[in-house]
Amino acid sequence: MKKVLLNEEELPKQWYNVLPDLPEQLPPPVDPETKKPVDPAKLTAIFAEECVEQEVSTKRFIDIPEEVRKAYAMWRPTPLVRAYNLEKAIGTKAKIFYKNESVSPPGSHKPNTAVAQAYYNKKEGTKNLVTETGAGQWGSALSFAGAQFGLNVKVYMVRASFEQKPYRKLLMQSWGGNCLSSPTDQTEVGRRIRKEFPDTSGSLGIAISEAVEDALTHKNTKYAIGSVSNHVLLHQTVIGLETEKQLADAGVKPTIMIGCVGGGSNFGGFILPFFPRKMEGENIRFIAVEPKACPTFTKGEYVYDYGDTGKVTPMFKMYTLGSSFIPPAIHAGGLRYHGDAPILSLMKKLGLIEAQAYHQREVFEAGVLFARTEGILPAPETNHAIKAVIEEAKKASADDVIVFNFSGHGHFDLSAYDAYFSGRLEDYEYPEEEIKKALKNLPKI
Ligand SMILES: *Cc1c(COP(=O)(O)O)cnc(C)c1O
Numbered sequence: 095m096k097k098v099l100l101n102e103e104e105l106p107k108q109w110y111n112v113l114p115d116l117p118e119q120l121p122p123p124v125d126p127e128t129k130k131p132v133d134p135a136k137l138t139a140i141f142a143e144e145c146v147e148q149e150v151s152t153k154r155f156i157d158i159p160e161e162v163r164k165a166y167a168m169w170r171p172t173p174l175v176r177a178y179n180l181e182k183a184i185g186t187k188a189k190i191f192y193k194n195e196s197v198s199p200p201g202s203h204k205p206n207t208a209v210a211q212a213y214y215n216k217k218e219g220t221k222n223l224v225t226e227t228g229a230g231q232w233g234s235a236l237s238f239a240g241a242q243f244g245l246n247v248k249v250y251m252v253r254a255s256f257e258q259k260p261y262r263k264l265l266m267q268s269w270g271g272n273c274l275s276s277p278t279d280q281t282e283v284g285r286r287i288r289k290e291f292p293d294t295s296g297s298l299g300i301a302i303s304e305a306v307e308d309a310l311t312h313k314n315t316k317y318a319i320g321s322v323s324n325h326v327l328l329h330q331t332v333i334g335l336e337t338e339k340q341l342a343d344a345g346v347k348p349t350i351m352i353g354c355v356g357g358g359s360n361f362g363g364f365i366l367p368f369f370p371r372k373m374e375g376e377n378i379r380f381i382a383v384e385p386k387a388c389p390t391f392t393k394g395e396y397v398y399d400y401g402d403t404g405k406v407t408p409m410f411k412m413y414t415l416g417s418s419f420i421p422p423a424i425h426a427g428g429l430r431y432h433g434d435a436p437i438l439s440l441m442k443k444l445g446l447i448e449a450q451a452y453h454q455r456e457v458f459e460a461g462v463l464f465a466r467t468e469g470i471l472p473a474p475e476t477n478h479a480i481k482a483v484i485e486e487a488k489k490a491s492a493d494d495v496i497v498f499n500f501s502g503h504g505h506f507d508l509s510a511y512d513a514y515f516s517g518r519l520e521d522y523e524y525p526e527e528e529i530k531k532a533l534k535n536l537p538k539i
Pocket residue numbers: 202203204231232320321322354355356357358359360361429473475476501502503
């Protein structure tokens with residue numbers, strides 16, 4: 095099997111910022127009370143200053159600090175691999191490559207931004223980082239990053255996952271992270287939701303509200319975000335920038351690029367460095383893949399909505415299912431956030447990216463085929479991308495080069511595979527009326 099690897103010195107020195115290259119200006123986050131754009135200075139109450147600057151930066155390339163590059167060098171550059179065995183199993187004429195982000199210590203792409211956010215916070219004097227986590231990948235990545243830069247990390251983990259995935263919590267603990275089952279009794283919003291819905295399985299929206307409240311009510315404490323934000327997508331462009339060089343080394347040009355989407359950070363980081371090619375007219379498609387149980391791009395609406403259930407965040411113009419969205423408990427595939435990154439949402443609105451949604455059983459079937467051909471057991475999230483790769487590969491021509499982002503491995507998701515193998519996974523399609531209902535009472539902006 096042929097691998098295309100970069101030299102360590104070739105690790106990118108800058109991230110790519112798509113904001114100046116977008117064909118339209120990105121609608122800014124808005125304060126729901128004043129209905130005016132949020133003053134970026136206000137955001138520094140919860141985020142590192144440097145991250146807030148990056149959030150609105152108009153510079154096309156932004157330097158990666160040396161300390162962050164050193165942390166990246168622990169596992170980067172990640173391999174770009176030609177999936178010969180998968181190609182054969184599908185019987186496709188196209189070439190398939192995957193960028194393997196599962197080789198990081200926490201097992202996903204998420205530390206690409208976690209180490210950057212931890213570094214900036216450390217530099218600015220922050221002592222404690224708080225965050226939320228769904229499947230547990232982000233909490234693990236931030237705990238890992240906190241250990242690298244000497245910060246305390248507290249993680250509000252969605253109750254359903256906390257109970258299904260005890261090993262994630264232990265991984266966070268091993269890196270010094272403190273993982274709590276959300277909703278907790280440690281925040282106003284957590285106590286309110288526990289009182290109103292004692293049996294709640296929690297949601298990302300609730301956990302975000304808790305983490306943000308924690309940051310606002312404690313000294314030397316900042317919030318770190320795992321997806322959706324412009325600065326997170328920026329940090330993740332290290333994936334696409336490496337991929338660009340590796341594909342050039344292999345002498346091929348991608349025609350189809352695929353990634354799974356929760357909030358959009360791995361997909362965004364993977365495709366954005368290729369976006370200027372599309373604007374220059376190159377033949378390249380970008381396909382975002384999501385679950386039918388959380389169909390943000392394929393069924394959601396492009397409107398201003400809150401980033402969280404407790405309405406403590408500003409409102410963002412994005413594709414959304416409504417911030418009160420709570421995924422069905424039977425859904426094991428991750429990718430549960432109600433919204434999608436504003437940058438990707440605008441691109442989707444303008445027809446510059448496509449979206450596909452699949453049921454969880456077909457998605458796990460694709461992941462198992464990948465494990466049996468290429469050897470690595472994918473994360474349930476990653477399985478969505480693989481399902482789309484297989485479908486595209488069946489239709490593709492010999493000129494097609496399909497490249498996808500292998501966002502993470504599934505070694506901590508074996509209970510989801512257990513449910514799949516034992517026939518306990520059910521397909522579920524999120525009803526459109528629910529979305530309409532959830533979006534009806536939003537302030538109009
Ligand atoms: C978190 C996660 C995702 C989804 O998050 P994005 O921000 O959309 O990338 C996908 N795959 C893996 C392995 C993850 O951990």
